[in-house]
Amino acid sequence: MIVRNRPLLVDLNFSENQIGDANIPMMCHVMMELQKTLEKVHLNDNGITQKGAQDLGDALACMKTLKVLRLNGNPLCTRGAQVILQVRSSRTRTSGP
Numbered sequence: 001m002i003v004r005n006r007p008l009l010v011d012l013n014f015s016e017n018q019i020g021d022a023n024i025p026m027m028c029h030v031m032m033e034l035q036k037t038l039e040k041v042h043l044n045d046n047g048i049t050q051k052g053a054q055d056l057g058d059a060l061a062c063m064k065t066l067k068v069l070r071l072n073g074n075p076l077c078t079r080g081a082q083v084i085l086q087v088r089s090s091r092t093r094t095s096g097p
Contacts, residue, residue, distance in 0.1 A: 028059035045073035053080030
């Protein structure tokens with residue numbers, strides 16, 4: 001995979017690529033390969049719904065360096081956004097001050 005040749009990649013932008021929920025597991029795999037350095041992920045306007053948000057939430061639980069996740073223009077619905085926020089708040093609580 002291309003990302004293996006970029007071990008210091010900190011900003012990943014896949015906005016407007018019609019990823020959809022079906023390809024979120026692959027994106028999560030990419031994110032996990034970069035979990036030690038990745039700080040920003042842009043997935044704007046990709047048709048990601050509540051289902052994709054759940055898969056992203058599962059991957060985000062392990063992402064200690066991620067500071068920015070952009071999901072603008074995706075039909076996440078309230079529940080999808082809540083899943084992401086729950087992961088974020090649990091990471092903040094477990095990582096300490």
